[in-house]
Amino acid sequence: MKKTDILAFLKEYQPNFVSGEEICRKMGVSRTAVWKHIRALQGEGYLIDAVPRCGYRLVGIPDRLYGQEIAHGLDTEFLGRTVYYYDSIDSTNREARSLASGGAPHGTLVVAEEQTGGKGRQGKGWFSPRGTGIWCSLVLRPGIAPAEASPVTLLAAVAAASAMEKTAGVSPGIKWPNDILADGRKICGILTEMSAEMERVNFLVVGTGINVNIPQESFPAEVRDIATSLRAVKGGEVSRAALLRQYLREFEHYYRVWLDTGFEPVLDEWKKRCVTLDRPVLVKSAGESWEGWAEDVDPGGALVLRLKDGSRRRFLAGEVSLRI
Amino acid sequence: MKKTDILAFLKEYQPNFVSGEEICRKMGVSRTAVWKHIRALQGEGYLIDAVPRCGYRLVGIPDRLYGQEIAHGLDTEFLGRTVYYYDSIDSTNREARSLASGGAPHGTLVVAEEQTGGKGRQGKGWFSPRGTGIWCSLVLRPGIAPAEASPVTLLAAVAAASAMEKTAGVSPGIKWPNDILADGRKICGILTEMSAEMERVNFLVVGTGINVNIPQESFPAEVRDIATSLRAVKGGEVSRAALLRQYLREFEHYYRVWLDTGFEPVLDEWKKRCVTLDRPVLVKSAGESWEGWAEDVDPGGALVLRLKDGSRRRFLAGEVSLRI
Numbered sequence A, B: 001m002k003k004t005d006i007l008a009f010l011k012e013y014q015p016n017f018v019s020g021e022e023i024c025r026k027m028g029v030s031r032t033a034v035w036k037h038i039r040a041l042q043g044e045g046y047l048i049d050a051v052p053r054c055g056y057r058l059v060g061i062p063d064r065l066y067g068q069e070i071a072h073g074l075d076t077e078f079l080g081r082t083v084y085y086y087d088s089i090d091s092t093n094r095e096a097r098s099l100a101s102g103g104a105p106h107g108t109l110v111v112a113e114e115q116t117g118g119k120g121r122q123g124k125g126w127f128s129p130r131g132t133g134i135w136c137s138l139v140l141r142p143g144i145a146p147a148e149a150s151p152v153t154l155l156a157a158v159a160a161a162s163a164m165e166k167t168a169g170v171s172p173g174i175k176w177p178n179d180i181l182a183d184g185r186k187i188c189g190i191l192t193e194m195s196a197e198m199e200r201v202n203f204l205v206v207g208t209g210i211n212v213n214i215p216q217e218s219f220p221a222e223v224r225d226i227a228t229s230l231r232a233v234k235g236g237e238v239s240r241a242a243l244l245r246q247y248l249r250e251f252e253h254y255y256r257v258w259l260d261t262g263f264e265p266v267l268d269e270w271k272k273r274c275v276t277l278d279r280p281v282l283v284k285s286a287g288e289s290w291e292g293w294a295e296d297v298d299p300g301g302a303l304v305l306r307l308k309d310g311s312r313r314r315f316l317a318g319e320v321s322l323r324i
Helices: A003-013 A020-027 A031-043 A067-071 A092-101 A151-168 A230-234 A240-261 A264-273 B003-013 B020-027 B031-043 B067-071 B092-101 B151-168 B230-234 B240-261 B264-273
Strands: A047-051 A055-060 A083-089 A109-115 A133-140 A173-175 A179-182 A185-197 A201-211 A280-285 A288-297 A303-307 A312-315 A319-322 B047-051 B055-060 B083-089 B109-115 B133-140 B173-175 B179-182 B185-197 B201-211 B280-285 B288-297 B303-307 B312-315 B319-322
Touching (some): A003 A031, A020 A055, A067 A240, A092 A133, A092 A185, A092 B092, A133 A240, A151 A173, A151 A230, A151 A240, A151 A264, A173 A264, A264 A288, A288 A312, B003 B020, B003 B031, B020 B055, B067 B240, B092 B109, B092 B133, B092 B185, B133 B240, B151 B173, B151 B179, B151 B185, B151 B201, B151 B230, B151 B264, B173 B264, B288 B312
Antiparallel strands (some): A047 A055, A109 A133, A179 A185, B047 B055, B109 B133, B179 B185, B280 B319, B288 B303
C-alpha cells in the first residue's frame, strides 16, 4: 500500500469521514502505517481532519502539481502517465532532455512549481514564478524524421489554447508560429527541442509555460505590458491541476490525429485560432526583415508571405509583428 | 610550465639530447620539476632516455591519441582545438552530446582508445577495440536549421575517405549515405546526431569509427566477412594520430566549403567516391523495399532511385544493397 492509495481512498469518501479501521481493512495495513501516511500527506499540504470515533476526512487539496493530483481523473493513454515533479528546478526542458537521454518513456511529463532558469525560444528567459503557472515539458518519441517534426510545435499551441478555453473559459489567439496571446499579450509560450540522428528523431521535448494565476502586477517591468495570465484576463483563479490535465488530454488527442490521419485537421484548428493570417505583417528571419501580407500557413508549418512585388516567400522560422 | 611544453621541447631537439640545465633555463623551472614531468611523460608511455652529462632524449612516442599528439602539427582553426581524451569510454558520441549540452565549444573532439558500447547507425553496435582504431566524435555548432543539417554526414564521409587516401594510400568507396568501404567491406562508419530547437540546430555530434590497425582475424565472427581495416587492406600499420589529424584537416576544409560556398563542391567529391550510383540497387526504407536504378544523389543528400515503371523516388534514409 502506498500513500497515494490512501489519498485516493480519502478522495473517494470525500466529503465524508472514513474510519481508520476501514482503511486498515481495505488496504491490509496496520493503524500505525495508516497514521504515518496521513502525516506524510499532511506534510505535503493535504488538509485531513482526524477525529476520534469518526476517522479521517479530506477537507483540502494543496494547489500543487503533484503526480497524484495530475493523475486523478486523467484519462490519457500515454501522456503524463510518468510524471517527474519538482518543487523547484532550473528548467523543465533541460531536465526532460536529460531524462529522455537516460531512457524516459514516450509521454513522460516533467513539471515544476517554479523554474529558476526557465527558457523561451531563441535563448530568451521565461518568467516562471512559484505556484502560479504551469511550467512543464513533455517527452515524445514519434517514429519520424527530423524534417517531419516541426508540426508538433503548432500542435502544442492548439492543445494549449483548447485547454485554456475548456478549463478557464478564455479563448486565446495564436501568433505564428506558437505564441499564445490573450488581450494581445503573451499568456503561453512553447519551446520544442529535439534530439535526433539524421534519419530519425530520437526524442522531442515540448516545453510549455502557461501563465495561470500570476497577478498582472507581479510580472517583471520589462514584460508587464506584453505578458498576461489567465487570472488577469478572467478575473479569478484557475485550477492548475485541472488545466494541466486538460492540456495533456488535448495534446494526446491532436497528437493521435497528426500521426494517424495527418496534420491537416490539426492545422485547420490552428488556423481557426490564428491571429497572424490575412493581414499585413513584418517578419524578421535570419537577420533580415520582410514586409508583406500573411497569406497562409502551409502543411509544413511554414508562414507564406505575399511580398509587395507579388511574389511569395516561405518562412520556417522568424518573429512576426502585426502591422496596423 | 606544463608537461606538454617539455614534451614539445624534447620533440624539437629530437633525435638529440637536451640538457636538464637547458630545459630549466628555457622553461624557468627547477631540476626537480623537470624530473617530475619527465617521469609523468614516461608514465604515459613516452620513451625518454635520461643520461648523466647528456640530458634527456625522446626516443619513442606511444601509439596513443593524447591531445598533445593530435595537436602536434595540427593546423586547423577550430576543429580539434579542444580535445577530450579517454582511455576507455562507453561511447564517444554519448560523451560528446553530454559535453556539448554543458557548453563544449564548436570543434571539440572527443576521442577514446576503446569504446565499450560503441554505437553505429540505427542502434547497431560498433566494434571498437583498444588502440587499433579511431573512435572519435566532433561537436559542431553551425548556425543552421535542422532541415539543413543532413549534408554534414556526407561531408564527413568525404573527409574520412580523403584522409585515408592521403595518410594510408588506401582509396575507399562511399556507399550511400555514409558507409565507407575498402575491398567491398566496411572500413569506416559515421553516426551523426543533433540537438535542436525547431528553427535552429543547437549542436551536431559527428561520430566516426575508422578501423585502422585491427587485424582481420580480430573482428568478431558476425562481421569478419563484411568489415576490414586499413592494416588489412594495406598490409601494414598506419599512424592513428597522423590519420586523425588529417581527418580533422579535411573535415574543416570541406566544412568551410559547405558553409561558405554551398554543398555542391562537397557533393561532387562525394559522387567521385560513390560506389552506389549508376547501378541497380535495392533500398530498404521505412519497412519497405524498393528496387531500381540509383540515378543520383541530390543536393539535399537524398538518393534518387529510378523505379522499374520509370518513375523516380527520393530517399532521405535507408539501407542500400548493391544488385549484381
